Amino acid sequence: MKFNLATLRGLIAGDQYAARVVPPSGFTAQLTLFASGAMAFLAVFALALSLASGRLAQRWGDELAGTATIRIVAPQDQRAEQTAAALNVLETTPGVASARALTDAEQQALLAPWFGSDLPLDTLPVPRLIEIFTTGQSFDATGLRLRLAAEVPGAVLDDHGRWRAPLVAAAQRLRFLGWLAAGLILAAVASMVTLAANAALAANAQVVAVLRLVGATDSYIAQAFVRRFTWRALVGSTVGVALGIAAVWVLPAGSDAPSFLTGIGFEGVGWLVPLALPLVCALVALAATAVAADRALKELS
Protein backbone atom coordinates (compact mmCIF):
# COMPACT_ATOMS: atom_id res chain seq x y z
CA MET A 1 0.00 0.00 0.00
CA LYS A 2 1.42 3.33 -1.02
CA PHE A 3 1.30 6.17 1.46
CA ASN A 4 0.69 9.70 0.44
CA LEU A 5 -1.34 12.65 1.62
CA ALA A 6 -4.52 11.34 0.05
CA THR A 7 -4.10 8.00 1.83
CA LEU A 8 -3.71 9.74 5.15
CA ARG A 9 -6.68 11.98 4.50
CA GLY A 10 -8.72 8.97 3.51
CA LEU A 11 -7.70 7.20 6.72
CA ILE A 12 -8.59 10.12 8.93
CA ALA A 13 -11.61 11.63 7.24
CA GLY A 14 -12.79 8.42 5.66
CA ASP A 15 -15.40 8.24 2.94
CA GLN A 16 -18.83 7.12 4.00
CA TYR A 17 -19.14 4.86 0.97
CA ALA A 18 -15.58 3.54 0.92
CA ALA A 19 -15.83 2.64 4.60
CA ARG A 20 -18.62 0.18 3.84
CA VAL A 21 -17.05 -1.91 1.10
CA VAL A 22 -15.67 -4.34 3.68
CA PRO A 23 -18.50 -6.16 5.46
CA PRO A 24 -18.82 -5.56 9.19
CA SER A 25 -17.25 -8.28 11.30
CA GLY A 26 -18.82 -8.11 14.74
CA PHE A 27 -16.90 -10.66 16.75
CA THR A 28 -13.42 -10.07 15.29
CA ALA A 29 -13.93 -6.36 15.75
CA GLN A 30 -14.75 -6.80 19.42
CA LEU A 31 -11.75 -9.08 19.95
CA THR A 32 -9.42 -6.57 18.34
CA LEU A 33 -10.90 -3.81 20.47
CA PHE A 34 -10.56 -5.84 23.65
CA ALA A 35 -7.04 -7.05 22.92
CA SER A 36 -5.70 -3.60 22.08
CA GLY A 37 -7.42 -2.19 25.16
CA ALA A 38 -5.90 -4.85 27.43
CA MET A 39 -2.47 -4.39 25.87
CA ALA A 40 -2.62 -0.62 26.31
CA PHE A 41 -3.64 -1.09 29.96
CA LEU A 42 -0.59 -3.30 30.56
CA ALA A 43 1.65 -0.93 28.63
CA VAL A 44 0.63 1.93 30.94
CA PHE A 45 1.93 -0.06 33.92
CA ALA A 46 5.14 -1.03 32.17
CA LEU A 47 5.73 2.61 31.29
CA ALA A 48 4.86 3.84 34.79
CA LEU A 49 7.35 1.36 36.22
CA SER A 50 9.97 2.35 33.72
CA LEU A 51 9.58 6.08 34.25
CA ALA A 52 9.56 5.70 38.05
CA SER A 53 12.74 3.60 37.98
CA GLY A 54 14.29 6.17 35.70
CA ARG A 55 13.49 8.98 38.13
CA LEU A 56 14.88 7.00 41.05
CA ALA A 57 18.08 6.13 39.20
CA GLN A 58 18.45 9.77 38.26
CA ARG A 59 17.97 11.05 41.80
CA TRP A 60 20.24 8.51 43.45
CA GLY A 61 22.83 9.00 40.76
CA ASP A 62 22.75 12.79 41.19
CA GLU A 63 23.10 12.53 44.97
CA LEU A 64 26.02 10.19 44.97
CA ALA A 65 27.68 12.00 42.14
CA GLY A 66 27.43 15.30 43.98
CA THR A 67 29.00 14.61 47.37
CA ALA A 68 31.66 12.63 49.23
CA THR A 69 33.07 12.64 52.76
CA ILE A 70 36.53 12.25 54.27
CA ARG A 71 36.95 11.05 57.83
CA ILE A 72 40.20 11.96 59.56
CA VAL A 73 40.86 9.23 62.10
CA ALA A 74 43.98 10.32 63.89
CA PRO A 75 45.28 10.87 67.43
CA GLN A 76 43.98 14.05 68.99
CA ASP A 77 47.23 16.00 68.48
CA GLN A 78 47.55 15.14 64.77
CA ARG A 79 43.93 15.61 63.82
CA ALA A 80 44.07 19.33 62.97
CA GLU A 81 47.31 18.89 61.04
CA GLN A 82 45.99 15.98 58.99
CA THR A 83 42.74 17.82 58.34
CA ALA A 84 44.67 20.72 56.92
CA ALA A 85 46.79 18.34 54.84
CA ALA A 86 43.67 16.63 53.48
CA LEU A 87 42.11 19.98 52.57
CA ASN A 88 45.37 20.83 50.86
CA VAL A 89 45.22 17.68 48.80
CA LEU A 90 41.60 18.39 47.92
CA GLU A 91 42.46 21.85 46.67
CA THR A 92 44.58 20.33 43.94
CA THR A 93 42.23 17.45 43.20
CA PRO A 94 40.40 17.77 39.88
CA GLY A 95 36.62 17.53 40.09
CA VAL A 96 36.33 18.95 43.59
CA ALA A 97 34.16 22.05 43.58
CA SER A 98 34.62 22.81 47.26
CA ALA A 99 35.60 21.08 50.47
CA ARG A 100 35.37 22.13 54.07
CA ALA A 101 35.86 20.59 57.45
CA LEU A 102 32.79 20.39 59.61
CA THR A 103 33.00 22.56 62.74
CA ASP A 104 32.73 21.10 66.24
CA ALA A 105 29.20 22.47 66.48
CA GLU A 106 28.17 20.74 63.26
CA GLN A 107 29.69 17.44 64.35
CA GLN A 108 27.97 17.79 67.66
CA ALA A 109 24.67 18.29 65.86
CA LEU A 110 25.29 15.15 63.82
CA LEU A 111 25.89 13.08 66.92
CA ALA A 112 23.20 14.65 69.03
CA PRO A 113 20.51 12.16 68.04
CA TRP A 114 22.59 9.38 69.57
CA PHE A 115 24.54 10.94 72.40
CA GLY A 116 22.65 14.06 73.32
CA SER A 117 23.85 17.61 72.84
CA ASP A 118 26.33 17.79 75.73
CA LEU A 119 29.00 15.50 74.34
CA PRO A 120 32.58 16.79 75.09
CA LEU A 121 33.90 16.40 71.55
CA ASP A 122 37.34 17.84 72.29
CA THR A 123 38.15 15.04 74.71
CA LEU A 124 36.88 12.16 72.59
CA PRO A 125 38.70 10.60 69.61
CA VAL A 126 35.86 11.43 67.25
CA PRO A 127 37.06 11.62 63.65
CA ARG A 128 36.93 14.98 61.91
CA LEU A 129 34.61 15.06 58.88
CA ILE A 130 35.40 16.87 55.63
CA GLU A 131 32.50 17.47 53.29
CA ILE A 132 33.33 17.47 49.58
CA PHE A 133 31.15 18.81 46.77
CA THR A 134 32.22 17.36 43.46
CA THR A 135 31.61 18.54 39.92
CA GLY A 136 30.28 15.63 37.96
CA GLN A 137 32.33 13.06 36.15
CA SER A 138 35.85 14.46 36.45
CA PHE A 139 36.03 13.53 40.16
CA ASP A 140 38.22 10.44 40.52
CA ALA A 141 37.59 8.77 43.89
CA THR A 142 40.18 6.02 43.41
CA GLY A 143 42.92 8.48 42.53
CA LEU A 144 42.08 10.66 45.50
CA ARG A 145 42.11 7.65 47.81
CA LEU A 146 45.64 6.77 46.65
CA ARG A 147 46.93 10.31 47.18
CA LEU A 148 45.36 10.47 50.65
CA ALA A 149 46.89 7.16 51.61
CA ALA A 150 50.31 8.55 50.75
CA GLU A 151 49.96 12.02 52.25
CA VAL A 152 47.32 11.82 55.00
CA PRO A 153 47.52 8.40 56.68
CA GLY A 154 44.47 9.01 58.87
CA ALA A 155 42.08 9.97 56.02
CA VAL A 156 39.30 7.66 54.87
CA LEU A 157 37.37 8.66 51.78
CA ASP A 158 33.74 7.65 51.63
CA ASP A 159 32.32 8.51 48.20
CA HIS A 160 28.79 7.08 48.90
CA GLY A 161 28.98 5.33 45.56
CA ARG A 162 30.14 2.10 47.06
CA TRP A 163 26.77 1.15 48.46
CA ARG A 164 24.48 3.12 46.19
CA ALA A 165 25.98 2.17 42.85
CA PRO A 166 24.29 -1.28 42.71
CA LEU A 167 20.96 0.36 43.54
CA VAL A 168 21.37 2.81 40.72
CA ALA A 169 22.33 -0.04 38.39
CA ALA A 170 19.23 -1.98 39.49
CA ALA A 171 16.99 1.01 38.94
CA GLN A 172 18.49 1.54 35.50
CA ARG A 173 18.00 -2.13 34.64
CA LEU A 174 14.39 -1.87 35.80
CA ARG A 175 13.84 1.18 33.62
CA PHE A 176 15.20 -0.72 30.64
CA LEU A 177 12.98 -3.72 31.42
CA GLY A 178 9.96 -1.42 31.62
CA TRP A 179 10.66 -0.04 28.16
CA LEU A 180 11.33 -3.55 26.87
CA ALA A 181 7.98 -4.71 28.26
CA ALA A 182 6.21 -1.77 26.62
CA GLY A 183 7.99 -2.58 23.35
CA LEU A 184 7.00 -6.24 23.59
CA ILE A 185 3.42 -5.25 24.29
CA LEU A 186 3.39 -3.12 21.14
CA ALA A 187 4.92 -6.01 19.20
CA ALA A 188 2.12 -8.22 20.54
CA VAL A 189 -0.40 -5.62 19.34
CA ALA A 190 1.25 -5.75 15.92
CA SER A 191 1.08 -9.57 15.79
CA MET A 192 -2.51 -9.64 16.99
CA VAL A 193 -3.56 -7.06 14.41
CA THR A 194 -1.66 -8.92 11.69
CA LEU A 195 -3.45 -12.15 12.56
CA ALA A 196 -6.82 -10.43 12.64
CA ALA A 197 -6.16 -8.60 9.37
CA ASN A 198 -5.03 -11.81 7.68
CA ALA A 199 -8.15 -13.59 8.89
CA ALA A 200 -10.32 -10.71 7.69
CA LEU A 201 -8.67 -10.67 4.27
CA ALA A 202 -8.95 -14.44 3.88
CA ALA A 203 -12.59 -14.39 4.94
CA ASN A 204 -13.26 -11.64 2.44
CA ALA A 205 -11.60 -13.15 -0.63
CA GLN A 206 -14.86 -12.76 -2.55
CA VAL A 207 -15.14 -9.12 -1.54
CA VAL A 208 -11.60 -8.57 -2.78
CA ALA A 209 -12.43 -10.30 -6.08
CA VAL A 210 -15.53 -8.15 -6.58
CA LEU A 211 -13.68 -4.96 -5.72
CA ARG A 212 -10.94 -5.81 -8.19
CA LEU A 213 -13.46 -6.60 -10.89
CA VAL A 214 -15.00 -3.17 -10.58
CA GLY A 215 -11.64 -1.45 -10.79
CA ALA A 216 -10.49 -0.99 -7.18
CA THR A 217 -6.75 -0.57 -6.85
CA ASP A 218 -4.93 -2.71 -4.30
CA SER A 219 -4.18 0.32 -2.18
CA TYR A 220 -7.88 1.17 -2.10
CA ILE A 221 -8.74 -2.33 -0.91
CA ALA A 222 -5.88 -2.34 1.61
CA GLN A 223 -6.96 1.04 2.89
CA ALA A 224 -10.48 -0.22 3.59
CA PHE A 225 -9.01 -2.85 5.92
CA VAL A 226 -6.28 -0.63 7.33
CA ARG A 227 -8.76 2.10 8.24
CA ARG A 228 -10.90 -0.36 10.13
CA PHE A 229 -8.10 -1.94 12.16
CA THR A 230 -6.45 1.38 12.88
CA TRP A 231 -9.67 2.76 14.32
CA ARG A 232 -10.24 -0.33 16.41
CA ALA A 233 -6.71 -0.17 17.83
CA LEU A 234 -7.10 3.55 18.49
CA VAL A 235 -10.44 3.20 20.27
CA GLY A 236 -9.42 0.06 22.19
CA SER A 237 -6.11 1.49 23.35
CA THR A 238 -7.65 4.83 24.30
CA VAL A 239 -10.01 3.04 26.66
CA GLY A 240 -7.16 0.82 27.92
CA VAL A 241 -4.90 3.79 28.56
CA ALA A 242 -7.65 5.70 30.35
CA LEU A 243 -8.29 2.75 32.66
CA GLY A 244 -4.55 2.21 33.15
CA ILE A 245 -3.96 5.84 34.10
CA ALA A 246 -6.90 5.73 36.49
CA ALA A 247 -5.43 2.62 38.12
CA VAL A 248 -1.99 4.22 38.45
CA TRP A 249 -3.65 7.33 39.85
CA VAL A 250 -5.25 5.47 42.74
CA LEU A 251 -1.93 3.90 43.79
CA PRO A 252 -0.73 5.43 47.12
CA ALA A 253 1.09 8.69 46.42
CA GLY A 254 4.77 9.19 47.28
CA SER A 255 5.64 10.57 50.75
CA ASP A 256 8.45 13.09 51.30
CA ALA A 257 10.94 10.23 51.23
CA PRO A 258 9.65 8.48 48.14
CA SER A 259 10.36 4.80 48.14
CA PHE A 260 10.21 2.77 45.02
CA LEU A 261 6.70 1.40 45.49
CA THR A 262 5.10 4.71 46.34
CA GLY A 263 6.86 6.47 43.49
CA ILE A 264 5.20 4.57 40.65
CA GLY A 265 3.30 6.97 38.45
CA PHE A 266 3.79 9.76 35.97
CA GLU A 267 5.23 13.21 36.59
CA GLY A 268 5.53 16.30 34.44
CA VAL A 269 6.36 15.59 30.79
CA GLY A 270 6.23 11.90 31.71
CA TRP A 271 2.47 12.22 31.29
CA LEU A 272 2.97 12.61 27.56
CA VAL A 273 4.20 9.02 27.32
CA PRO A 274 0.93 7.25 28.30
CA LEU A 275 -1.10 9.91 26.50
CA ALA A 276 0.80 9.19 23.28
CA LEU A 277 0.22 5.46 23.68
CA PRO A 278 -3.13 5.23 21.79
CA LEU A 279 -1.56 7.06 18.88
CA VAL A 280 1.41 4.71 18.90
CA CYS A 281 -0.92 1.69 19.07
CA ALA A 282 -2.91 3.06 16.13
CA LEU A 283 0.27 3.60 14.12
CA VAL A 284 1.46 0.09 14.95
CA ALA A 285 -1.92 -1.32 13.85
CA LEU A 286 -1.80 0.79 10.69
CA ALA A 287 1.64 -0.48 9.74
CA ALA A 288 0.79 -4.09 10.63
CA THR A 289 -2.44 -4.09 8.60
CA ALA A 290 -0.78 -2.34 5.68
CA VAL A 291 1.95 -4.99 5.52
CA ALA A 292 -0.52 -7.86 6.01
CA ALA A 293 -2.90 -6.48 3.37
CA ASP A 294 -0.10 -5.88 0.91
CA ARG A 295 1.08 -9.46 1.23
CA ALA A 296 -2.41 -10.99 1.23
CA LEU A 297 -3.47 -9.01 -1.84
CA LYS A 298 -0.38 -10.15 -3.75
CA GLU A 299 -1.26 -13.74 -2.88
CA LEU A 300 -4.90 -13.29 -3.86
CA SER A 301 -4.03 -12.09 -7.37
Added chain:
Amino acid sequence: MLCGLVRKVIFATRPVCYSIESRMMLRHNRRVGAGARVIELENVAYSYGGGELLSDISVKLAPGSFHFLTGPSGAGKTTLLKLCYGALLPSAGYIRLFQTDVRSLERDDIAQLRRRIGVVHQNVQFLDHLSVTDNVALPLTVSGRHNGAAGSDLPELMNWVGLTNRADAFPPELSGGERQRVALARAVIMSPDIVLADEPTGNIDWEMSQRLLTLLVELNRMGKTVLIATHDLGLIRAAKAQVQARVLRISNRRVQLAGADL
Protein backbone atom coordinates in the same frame (compact mmCIF):
# COMPACT_ATOMS: atom_id res chain seq x y z
CA MET B 1 -47.35 -10.61 -17.59
CA LEU B 2 -43.61 -10.76 -18.05
CA CYS B 3 -44.10 -9.83 -21.70
CA GLY B 4 -45.90 -6.71 -20.60
CA LEU B 5 -43.19 -5.89 -18.15
CA VAL B 6 -40.50 -6.27 -20.79
CA ARG B 7 -42.37 -4.03 -23.19
CA LYS B 8 -42.97 -1.51 -20.45
CA VAL B 9 -39.34 -1.40 -19.46
CA ILE B 10 -38.02 -1.15 -22.97
CA PHE B 11 -40.47 1.39 -24.27
CA ALA B 12 -40.94 3.40 -21.15
CA THR B 13 -37.27 3.82 -20.61
CA ARG B 14 -36.29 4.62 -24.12
CA PRO B 15 -36.12 8.41 -23.72
CA VAL B 16 -34.16 7.92 -20.53
CA CYS B 17 -31.83 5.60 -22.38
CA TYR B 18 -31.16 8.21 -24.96
CA SER B 19 -30.22 10.70 -22.33
CA ILE B 20 -27.74 8.22 -20.92
CA GLU B 21 -26.73 7.40 -24.44
CA SER B 22 -25.78 10.92 -25.44
CA ARG B 23 -23.66 11.34 -22.33
CA MET B 24 -21.98 7.97 -22.77
CA MET B 25 -21.37 8.64 -26.45
CA LEU B 26 -19.63 11.88 -25.64
CA ARG B 27 -17.24 10.18 -23.26
CA HIS B 28 -16.77 7.35 -25.66
CA ASN B 29 -15.74 9.60 -28.53
CA ARG B 30 -13.31 11.45 -26.35
CA ARG B 31 -11.57 8.25 -25.43
CA VAL B 32 -11.19 6.13 -28.52
CA GLY B 33 -10.25 7.54 -31.87
CA ALA B 34 -12.07 6.25 -34.96
CA GLY B 35 -10.50 3.23 -36.61
CA ALA B 36 -8.60 2.21 -33.48
CA ARG B 37 -8.94 -1.27 -32.05
CA VAL B 38 -10.19 -1.45 -28.49
CA ILE B 39 -9.21 -5.10 -28.10
CA GLU B 40 -6.48 -6.68 -30.14
CA LEU B 41 -5.15 -10.22 -29.70
CA GLU B 42 -2.16 -11.24 -31.78
CA ASN B 43 -1.00 -14.87 -31.89
CA VAL B 44 -2.15 -15.31 -28.33
CA ALA B 45 -1.71 -18.62 -26.55
CA TYR B 46 -2.83 -19.50 -23.06
CA SER B 47 -2.41 -22.48 -20.76
CA TYR B 48 -3.32 -22.94 -17.12
CA GLY B 49 -0.17 -24.96 -16.62
CA GLY B 50 -0.96 -28.14 -18.53
CA GLY B 51 -1.36 -28.25 -22.28
CA GLU B 52 -2.30 -25.17 -24.25
CA LEU B 53 -5.98 -24.29 -23.93
CA LEU B 54 -5.85 -21.55 -26.55
CA SER B 55 -3.30 -21.32 -29.39
CA ASP B 56 -2.36 -18.75 -31.96
CA ILE B 57 -5.42 -16.60 -31.54
CA SER B 58 -5.65 -13.34 -33.44
CA VAL B 59 -8.78 -11.25 -32.97
CA LYS B 60 -9.41 -7.55 -33.40
CA LEU B 61 -12.48 -5.81 -32.05
CA ALA B 62 -13.26 -2.41 -33.50
CA PRO B 63 -14.99 0.21 -31.36
CA GLY B 64 -18.74 -0.15 -31.49
CA SER B 65 -18.68 -3.71 -32.82
CA PHE B 66 -20.89 -6.50 -31.49
CA HIS B 67 -19.41 -9.98 -31.16
CA PHE B 68 -20.49 -13.31 -29.84
CA LEU B 69 -17.98 -15.85 -28.62
CA THR B 70 -19.22 -19.39 -28.76
CA GLY B 71 -17.92 -22.90 -28.50
CA PRO B 72 -18.40 -26.07 -26.48
CA SER B 73 -18.26 -26.05 -22.72
CA GLY B 74 -14.66 -26.03 -21.53
CA ALA B 75 -13.39 -24.65 -24.83
CA GLY B 76 -12.00 -21.56 -23.12
CA LYS B 77 -14.62 -18.84 -23.60
CA THR B 78 -14.35 -17.57 -20.04
CA THR B 79 -10.57 -17.79 -20.28
CA LEU B 80 -10.55 -15.70 -23.45
CA LEU B 81 -12.76 -13.06 -21.84
CA LYS B 82 -10.44 -12.92 -18.84
CA LEU B 83 -7.55 -12.31 -21.22
CA CYS B 84 -9.60 -9.47 -22.71
CA TYR B 85 -9.85 -7.55 -19.44
CA GLY B 86 -6.41 -8.17 -18.05
CA ALA B 87 -7.39 -10.74 -15.42
CA LEU B 88 -5.06 -13.22 -17.12
CA LEU B 89 -1.88 -12.58 -19.06
CA PRO B 90 -1.19 -14.55 -22.26
CA SER B 91 1.43 -17.31 -22.22
CA ALA B 92 2.50 -16.17 -25.69
CA GLY B 93 1.58 -13.45 -28.16
CA TYR B 94 0.33 -9.93 -27.55
CA ILE B 95 -2.86 -8.49 -26.14
CA ARG B 96 -3.46 -4.79 -26.59
CA LEU B 97 -6.32 -3.12 -24.76
CA PHE B 98 -6.91 0.42 -25.97
CA GLN B 99 -3.64 0.04 -27.86
CA THR B 100 -1.66 -0.72 -24.71
CA ASP B 101 0.20 -3.97 -24.26
CA VAL B 102 -1.30 -5.63 -21.16
CA ARG B 103 2.10 -6.94 -20.21
CA SER B 104 3.39 -3.42 -19.76
CA LEU B 105 0.64 -2.59 -17.27
CA GLU B 106 1.21 -2.27 -13.54
CA ARG B 107 -1.40 -3.60 -11.13
CA ASP B 108 -2.87 -0.16 -10.63
CA ASP B 109 -3.05 0.38 -14.40
CA ILE B 110 -5.10 -2.82 -14.68
CA ALA B 111 -7.44 -1.42 -12.03
CA GLN B 112 -7.80 1.77 -14.08
CA LEU B 113 -8.44 -0.36 -17.15
CA ARG B 114 -11.27 -2.23 -15.42
CA ARG B 115 -13.09 1.08 -15.14
CA ARG B 116 -13.20 1.27 -18.94
CA ILE B 117 -14.27 -2.35 -19.39
CA GLY B 118 -17.58 -3.41 -17.88
CA VAL B 119 -17.68 -7.12 -17.08
CA VAL B 120 -20.66 -9.36 -16.37
CA HIS B 121 -19.27 -12.59 -14.95
CA GLN B 122 -20.57 -16.07 -15.56
CA ASN B 123 -20.97 -16.46 -11.81
CA VAL B 124 -22.03 -12.99 -10.85
CA GLN B 125 -20.70 -11.91 -7.49
CA PHE B 126 -21.74 -8.96 -5.38
CA LEU B 127 -20.99 -7.50 -2.01
CA ASP B 128 -23.82 -9.21 -0.17
CA HIS B 129 -23.83 -6.75 2.71
CA LEU B 130 -24.61 -3.80 0.42
CA SER B 131 -27.92 -2.97 -1.20
CA VAL B 132 -28.51 -3.42 -4.91
CA THR B 133 -28.08 0.32 -5.47
CA ASP B 134 -24.79 0.40 -3.58
CA ASN B 135 -23.57 -2.61 -5.54
CA VAL B 136 -24.44 -0.94 -8.83
CA ALA B 137 -22.62 2.19 -7.64
CA LEU B 138 -19.58 0.22 -6.48
CA PRO B 139 -17.39 1.13 -9.48
CA LEU B 140 -18.09 4.80 -8.71
CA THR B 141 -17.29 4.24 -5.05
CA VAL B 142 -13.94 2.59 -5.66
CA SER B 143 -12.93 5.29 -8.10
CA GLY B 144 -13.87 7.95 -5.54
CA ARG B 145 -16.70 9.34 -7.67
CA HIS B 146 -19.73 8.25 -5.70
CA ASN B 147 -20.80 11.80 -4.93
CA GLY B 148 -19.83 13.16 -8.32
CA ALA B 149 -22.10 14.11 -11.19
CA ALA B 150 -22.10 10.53 -12.41
CA GLY B 151 -24.06 9.56 -9.30
CA SER B 152 -27.16 11.09 -10.83
CA ASP B 153 -27.14 8.36 -13.49
CA LEU B 154 -28.01 5.80 -10.82
CA PRO B 155 -31.82 6.08 -10.78
CA GLU B 156 -31.91 6.18 -14.58
CA LEU B 157 -29.74 3.12 -14.72
CA MET B 158 -31.86 1.24 -12.21
CA ASN B 159 -34.88 2.16 -14.24
CA TRP B 160 -33.16 1.08 -17.46
CA VAL B 161 -32.55 -2.43 -16.14
CA GLY B 162 -36.05 -2.44 -14.62
CA LEU B 163 -34.91 -2.78 -11.01
CA THR B 164 -36.15 0.44 -9.48
CA ASN B 165 -38.40 -1.51 -7.14
CA ARG B 166 -35.53 -3.77 -6.05
CA ALA B 167 -33.10 -0.93 -5.39
CA ASP B 168 -33.03 -1.44 -1.63
CA ALA B 169 -32.95 -5.23 -1.73
CA PHE B 170 -29.79 -7.18 -0.95
CA PRO B 171 -28.12 -9.45 -3.53
CA PRO B 172 -28.98 -12.75 -1.81
CA GLU B 173 -32.66 -11.82 -2.16
CA LEU B 174 -32.49 -11.52 -5.97
CA SER B 175 -33.59 -13.99 -8.64
CA GLY B 176 -31.10 -15.19 -11.27
CA GLY B 177 -32.40 -12.78 -13.88
CA GLU B 178 -32.36 -9.88 -11.46
CA ARG B 179 -28.77 -10.68 -10.54
CA GLN B 180 -27.77 -10.62 -14.20
CA ARG B 181 -29.40 -7.24 -14.69
CA VAL B 182 -27.81 -5.81 -11.54
CA ALA B 183 -24.48 -7.07 -12.84
CA LEU B 184 -25.11 -5.39 -16.17
CA ALA B 185 -26.03 -2.11 -14.49
CA ARG B 186 -22.85 -2.33 -12.42
CA ALA B 187 -20.84 -3.10 -15.53
CA VAL B 188 -22.01 -0.01 -17.39
CA ILE B 189 -22.25 2.63 -14.65
CA MET B 190 -18.75 3.91 -15.35
CA SER B 191 -19.79 4.33 -18.96
CA PRO B 192 -17.17 1.86 -20.15
CA ASP B 193 -16.02 1.61 -23.76
CA ILE B 194 -16.30 -2.15 -23.75
CA VAL B 195 -18.90 -4.48 -22.23
CA LEU B 196 -17.89 -8.11 -21.78
CA ALA B 197 -20.62 -10.54 -20.75
CA ASP B 198 -19.97 -14.19 -19.91
CA GLU B 199 -23.08 -16.35 -20.36
CA PRO B 200 -25.32 -13.45 -19.30
CA THR B 201 -28.37 -15.61 -19.98
CA GLY B 202 -26.87 -18.75 -18.46
CA ASN B 203 -29.50 -19.53 -15.87
CA ILE B 204 -32.49 -17.44 -16.83
CA ASP B 205 -35.52 -18.15 -18.96
CA TRP B 206 -36.01 -17.17 -22.58
CA GLU B 207 -38.03 -14.04 -21.97
CA MET B 208 -35.59 -12.73 -19.44
CA SER B 209 -32.69 -13.44 -21.78
CA GLN B 210 -34.46 -11.52 -24.52
CA ARG B 211 -34.79 -8.61 -22.18
CA LEU B 212 -31.13 -8.76 -21.27
CA LEU B 213 -30.16 -9.03 -24.93
CA THR B 214 -32.20 -5.93 -25.67
CA LEU B 215 -30.21 -4.06 -23.02
CA LEU B 216 -26.93 -5.25 -24.53
CA VAL B 217 -28.06 -4.25 -28.02
CA GLU B 218 -29.01 -0.83 -26.69
CA LEU B 219 -25.55 -0.45 -25.19
CA ASN B 220 -24.06 -1.32 -28.56
CA ARG B 221 -26.22 1.31 -30.21
CA MET B 222 -24.74 3.80 -27.76
CA GLY B 223 -21.37 2.99 -29.26
CA LYS B 224 -20.08 0.40 -26.81
CA THR B 225 -18.06 -2.51 -28.01
CA VAL B 226 -19.92 -5.62 -26.89
CA LEU B 227 -18.52 -9.14 -26.58
CA ILE B 228 -20.81 -11.89 -25.29
CA ALA B 229 -19.64 -15.42 -24.53
CA THR B 230 -22.51 -17.87 -24.86
CA HIS B 231 -23.44 -21.27 -26.18
CA ASP B 232 -27.06 -20.22 -26.51
CA LEU B 233 -27.56 -20.28 -30.28
CA GLY B 234 -31.10 -18.97 -29.91
CA LEU B 235 -29.74 -15.85 -28.29
CA ILE B 236 -27.31 -15.36 -31.16
CA ARG B 237 -30.07 -15.70 -33.73
CA ALA B 238 -32.25 -13.25 -31.83
CA ALA B 239 -29.41 -10.76 -31.68
CA LYS B 240 -28.64 -11.03 -35.36
CA ALA B 241 -32.16 -9.89 -36.06
CA GLN B 242 -31.50 -6.65 -34.17
CA VAL B 243 -27.87 -5.80 -34.69
CA GLN B 244 -24.97 -6.54 -36.99
CA ALA B 245 -23.31 -9.18 -34.85
CA ARG B 246 -20.34 -11.33 -35.72
CA VAL B 247 -19.80 -14.75 -34.20
CA LEU B 248 -16.42 -16.05 -33.11
CA ARG B 249 -16.20 -19.74 -32.42
CA ILE B 250 -13.55 -21.48 -30.35
CA SER B 251 -12.77 -24.96 -31.56
CA ASN B 252 -9.58 -26.94 -31.39
CA ARG B 253 -7.97 -24.20 -29.32
CA ARG B 254 -8.41 -21.64 -32.08
CA VAL B 255 -10.88 -18.92 -32.84
CA GLN B 256 -12.61 -18.78 -36.19
CA LEU B 257 -15.22 -16.49 -37.58
CA ALA B 258 -18.34 -18.64 -37.75
CA GLY B 259 -20.21 -18.90 -41.04
CA ALA B 260 -23.58 -17.40 -41.82
CA ASP B 261 -25.37 -20.66 -41.07
CA LEU B 262 -26.17 -19.63 -37.50
